[in-house]
Amino acid sequence: MAFSADELRVLRRALAVALHPVPLPDEDVQDCLRLADSVDEASCEAGRLRAFLLADLGRYRSALPGTAASYLELLQDALATGYDPRPEDLAALRTLRGNPVGVAVLHRCQALAEQSVRARLAGRSTPAPRTRLLALPGGRASGDAKQQPRPEPRKPQPSKPEPGERPVPKPSEVFPPRRRPMPPPEQLAAG
Numbered sequence: 001m002a003f004s005a006d007e008l009r010v011l012r013r014a015l016a017v018a019l020h021p022v023p024l025p026d027e028d029v030q031d032c033l034r035l036a037d038s039v040d041e042a043s044c045e046a047g048r049l050r051a052f053l054l055a056d057l058g059r060y061r062s063a064l065p066g067t068a069a070s071y072l073e074l075l076q077d078a079l080a081t082g083y084d085p086r087p088e089d090l091a092a093l094r095t096l097r098g099n100p101v102g103v104a105v106l107h108r109c110q111a112l113a114e115q116s117v118r119a120r121l122a123g124r125s126t127p128a129p130r131t132r133l134l135a136l137p138g139g140r141a142s143g144d145a146k147q148q149p150r151p152e153p154r155k156p157q158p159s160k161p162e163p164g165e166r167p168v169p170k171p172s173e174v175f176p177p178r179r180r181p182m183p184p185p186e187q188l189a190a191g
Contacts, residue, residue: 010035052171053078061092072101075109084116085109 003011010031017024024032057078060071075089090109096102 007035007038049171049175050081052175054083061088064092064095068096068099068102072096072099072105075105079105079108079112085113 010028013028014032014035053074057071057074060067060074064071071092075085079085090106090113093102093106093109097106
């Protein structure tokens with residue numbers, strides 16, 4: 001996640017206040033709340049993108065063996081972001097044993113699946129999702145500052161576009177499937 005210069009300024013002030021609580025002017029509190037909303041929105045968008053990529057992975061998996069190269073590439077990308085391979089992934093990879101990349105990914109997925117099972121049996125769970133920052137200690141100027149109602153967190157709600165307004169694009173329209181570039185055709189040398 002990348003922050004703009006203004007967002008970094010706000011984040012720096014918020015961290016300073018967290019370390020050394022002092023009353024903040026209302027403007028600074030509003031800046032912190034806007035930053036928290038922006039971070040929440042970015043994490044929601046990241047969750048939507050992850051759901052889209054996992055659905056895409058499922059589509060490629062169901063179209064195997066014809067989509068082996070794309071499936072293996074998507075699976076490796078998902079594993080790099082912390083995806084836990086599912087039993088259907090392991091079964092699909094077993095059908096690709098003739099593919100050297102497929103074999104390597106199968107071994108990696110088997111190791112990850114075993115670690116995941118051991119962690120669950122040991123009582124450790126996966127990390128909880130990030131919780132919303134609701135308050136900063138010492139965040140409001142005490143006493144004479146006006147108490148402003150706190151804005152409600154925005155929840156994504158699908159809405160129908162107004163007539164003449166463009167609808168929000170689906171992830172498949174924004175992020176088309178990756179295609180490997182075609183090698184240039186070999187030119188025959190005239191002899």
